[in-house]
Amino acid sequence: MKATAKAHTNIALIKYWGKRNEPIILPTNSNLSLTLDGFSTVTTVHFQEELSSDEFFLNDRLVEDAASQRVTGFLDKVRAMAGKEMYARIHSLNHVPTAAGFASSASGFAALAAASTKAIGLELNDTELSILTRQGSGSACRSIYGGFVEWQMGEKEDGSDSYAVPIASKDHWDIRVAAVVLSATEKKVSSRDGMRRTVETSPFYDGWLKQTPKDLEEIKTAIHDKDFEKTGSIAEANCMRMHATTLGANPPFTYWQDTTMRVMQNVQQMREEGIPAYFTIDAGPNVKVLYLPKDESKVKQRLEQIMGVEDVIVSKPGKGISYL
Numbered sequence: 001m002k003a004t005a006k007a008h009t010n011i012a013l014i015k016y017w018g019k020r021n022e023p024i025i026l027p028t029n030s031n032l033s034l035t036l037d038g039f040s041t042v043t044t045v046h047f048q049e050e051l052s053s054d055e056f057f058l059n060d061r062l063v064e065d066a067a068s069q070r071v072t073g074f075l076d077k078v079r080a081m082a083g084k085e086m087y088a089r090i091h092s093l094n095h096v097p098t099a100a101g102f103a104s105s106a107s108g109f110a111a112l113a114a115a116s117t118k119a120i121g122l123e124l125n126d127t128e129l130s131i132l133t134r135q136g137s138g139s140a141c142r143s144i145y146g147g148f149v150e151w152q153m154g155e156k157e158d159g160s161d162s163y164a165v166p167i168a169s170k171d172h173w174d175i176r177v178a179a180v181v182l183s184a185t186e187k188k189v190s191s192r193d194g195m196r197r198t199v200e201t202s203p204f205y206d207g208w209l210k211q212t213p214k215d216l217e218e219i220k221t222a223i224h225d226k227d228f229e230k231t232g233s234i235a236e237a238n239c240m241r242m243h244a245t246t247l248g249a250n251p252p253f254t255y256w257q258d259t260t261m262r263v264m265q266n267v268q269q270m271r272e273e274g275i276p277a278y279f280t281i282d283a284g285p286n287v288k289v290l291y292l293p294k295d296e297s298k299v300k301q302r303l304e305q306i307m308g309v310e311d312v313i314v315s316k317p318g319k320g321i322s323y324l
């Protein structure tokens with residue numbers, strides 16, 4: 001009744017931005033990510049007869065807030081699937097600098113889903129695991145796999161065809177992602193609230209829905225062809241469009257800070273100087289920069305020099321779920 005799993009986080013190159021069904025998390029558009037080796041979560045789940053409730057420890061500290069309710073809510077689904085009523089002690093170690101602005105929920109829920117289903121004796125294949133993980137956190141369903149991963153939105157309202165599919169393995173293409181950590185970061189609008197407000201109120205959201213399927217098809221070809229310029233420019237443009245929808249929301253908002261924009265401008269300047277580098281940004285102020293291994297020292301140095309940048313953490317393509 002005990003299992004340990006490790007999952008890595010991922011960065012979306014084509015964003016998931018909006019739900020068509022909130023309770024079971026069905027997205028409004030298919031999307032695509034790269035799993036990263038630099039950020040991971042290791043989770044042990046131990047179901048025990050003598051427990052009268054779940055106990056969730058994050059980095060060795062007992063958690064008793066909304067985060068633990070999300071974990072318990074997710075384990076309720078696992079218990080229902082297995083037809084068992086036992087509670088669990090959960091130990092999660094996050095190797096994701098929280099300040100890096102990476103959704104630790106992606107590696108967190110992927111590791112939780114893998115460890116808890118194994119511990120309770122469910123034998124799920126990767127597709128079934130992805131479907132279950134999706135209901136904990138949308139972007140987490142992509143972290144079941146390594147490398148380049150598409151989350152296919154599906155058509156059914158029960159969510160049975162909304163899951164991640166591997167597009168190219170981590171060894172297909174050695175590209176790099178630098179997570180640029182800003183000194184002052186305060187996430188004010190959660191991804192959940194940001195999505196909801198945008199879907200409900202932004203007149204730009206229709207444009208997002210119209211363009212994103214095209215971006216997705218084009219980037220899949222570019223990844224297949226290992227066309228870095230094309231992959232990077234599609235990812236950057238898709239990120240800009242996602243963030244543009246927030247400016248049209250009511251009330252309007254943006255995840256960007258002054259340093260966010262300085263980093264963006266520096267990346268664009270690097271391109272003008274002949275270094276192929278592209279950025280993408282999730283639901284927070286930090287920037288992730290894509291580049292090729294040969295440009296590593298130049299890109300890293302340049303990013304570290306920008307005023308307001310605290311740290312630059314480099315990742316390679318990472319692997320999917322593993323059991324320890």
Ligand code: PMV
Nearest residue numbers: 012015016138139191282283
């Ligand atoms: O899965 P969530 O709720 O953490 O939402 C992720 C949303 C974005 O990071 C902005 C985009 C994405 O596809 O990861």
